[in-house]
Amino acid sequence: MKGTVIRSVAILSLVVLLPGVAIAQSLSSPAQNFLEEPDxxxxxxxxxxxxxxxxxxxxxxxxxxxxxxxxxxxxxxSLAKNYPPNIRQELNQxxxxxxxxxxxSAKTTCRVLRYGGSQAELTRSRALAAYHSSPSEVxxxxxTYALAINQYCPEFANR
Numbered sequence: 001m002k003g004t005v006i007r008s009v010a011i012l013s014l015v016v017l018l019p020g021v022a023i024a025q026s027l028s029s030p031a032q033n034f035l036e037e038p039d040x041x042x043x044x045x046x047x048x049x050x051x052x053x054x055x056x057x058x059x060x061x062x063x064x065x066x067x068x069x070x071x072x073x074x075x076x077x078s079l080a081k082n083y084p085p086n087i088r089q090e091l092n093q094x095x096x097x098x099x100x101x102x103x104x105s106a107k108t109t110c111r112v113l114r115y116g117g118s119q120a121e122l123t124r125s126r127a128l129a130a131y132h133s134s135p136s137e138v139x140x141x142x143x144t145y146a147l148a149i150n151q152y153c154p155e156f157a158n159r
Contacts, residue, residue: 042054068152069103072102072151073095073099073103075150075151076091076102076143076144077091077095079143079147080092080143087136087139091136091140102144105144106145106151106152107152109121109144109148109153110149110153112124113156118156125145129141
């Protein structure tokens with residue numbers, strides 16, 4: 001019962017923050033079925049009998065979780081959208097055709113940061129930039145570095 005009260009208070013505070021959530025007076029709706037279950041997160045009955053309908057905020061089917069590799073490629077493509085069309089096209093082709101290489105490059109970035117520090121990563125980045133200086137290669141390095149920090153070594157995010 002204590003958990004229900006705490007959950008109800010938390011959910012009720014959401015109602016204050018989320019305008020447009022319907023408040024139902026009648027229990028002759030699907031809310032009736034949920035209220036019979038002791039800990040329904042979608043409907044809350046207040047002490048005066050009023051039912052607050054939160055079903056529009058309930059997740060019935062949780063989103064599919066992507067594998068780390070699929071997430072990396074998806075995020076790579078999302079970041080590529082920030083570049084001009086010609087560069088974006090090259091970045092998307094790279095992420096499709098050389099997926100494993102892109103992921104390995106991000107993981108290598110993290111290894112260099114972990115074992116050599118930020119100065120070693122800076123040296124590596126400069127060497128790569130000197131070797132591959134085209135705009136699409138620079139964009140690829142920028143995206144790879146950002147995603148490496150974000151997905152594979154978040155401990156370096158604030159450094």
